[in-house]
Amino acid sequence: MWGKIKHWVEVRLGLEELINRHLRSYKTPKGANFLNTLGFVALIAFIVQVITGIMLLLYYLPHPDHAFQSVQTITNDIPYGWLFRLIHNIGSNIIIGVIIIHLIHVFLRVSYKRPREVTWISGCIMFFLVLLTSITGQLLPWHQTGFWQTTVTSTIPAFLPVIGEGISSYMRGGEFVTGITLSRYFSFHVVILPVIISVLIGLHVLLIRRQGISTSPSLEPESSKTSSTEFKRENHPEGRPCFPHFSLKRLFMVMIYFAIVFFILTFMPNLFLPPETNIPANPLMTPESIRPAWYFLAPYQLIKIIPNDIMGISLVVIFSAILLLWPFFDAKEGERNILKRPILLSAALIALTLWGIFTVWGMY
């Protein structure tokens, strides 16, 4: 009976054929480890955000008079509403952590070199868009923290010469944060940004399938270090089939992601919900301190310590542009093993240390 059902499904959907073509005969490089699965974990984390976001949308009302109350109702009255809200809230922080570690790993493997420049750029744009999605999401519950964080973040672009004022006033839909800002942020958060990110994920994954995952730099044969200008897919005949070996590694890392989310949810449910998130937004009452989310602390602190605002924000824009276009700054063919490139390794370590110091500094 079971065999017949399987055959019926197979003739119509060809699942076995799909698994064979895309997983069993798709070889992952020798030495592919748990860190190579982080892009996949980011993909799952994104899907979790979409699903929990849709669940919240069933009861959320994007209006200044109702938004706060609707989120309170979701949390306190709707069955399992608290669960979806907390997974969405905690997941929005964990996904950024996962993307940052994926970015650092790809950087340290020097995987951004030809022909993967566009893969890097599409990833970087997704990173910026995920950050924007988080900025726009903060305002939706219409609590004190979100309202005042938005007031601050929407002021920052105004310091940019020429276009700054326009960007700020477009973000707010006027001079102040109002119901228009809420509508605007709502449409960006639930439709515009997720759709663009989904298209970019499609492009990112398609490119990776076309190029093949890069060989570990320490195992790369001498001959491929000076590769030709033609495109050559990186096949790994000596590697292991993606299914089941690498797929199990992916599954394990996805479990770790869920374990972290549920650990925070169980033991520190308010980790990303400070007390002011229980107070409705009040434009007449500024909280004692307005601090951005942890992933914005470093640029925020940099802007704060530089007395000239234009210079502060311009530096953040320049650093972001360097990150985006990094493959073109390090475009020369040659050594990919970062341990044999002391200047690149030192620059990366200095940048990471400074980012850590500025984050901790911003926290206090």
Ligand code: HEM
């Ligand atoms: C939502 C964000 C992202 C998603 C869903 C995603 C997804 C993926 C997936 C599924 C892979 C295949 C290997 C793996 O599982 O690790 C991958 C590889 C890659 N990603 Fe991402 N990624 C994201 C963000 C980024 C960022 C921010 C960058 C860099 C700026 C980046 C650059 C790359 C590169 C260059 C590769 C190829 C690595 C190699 O061949 O060794 N990605 N990504």
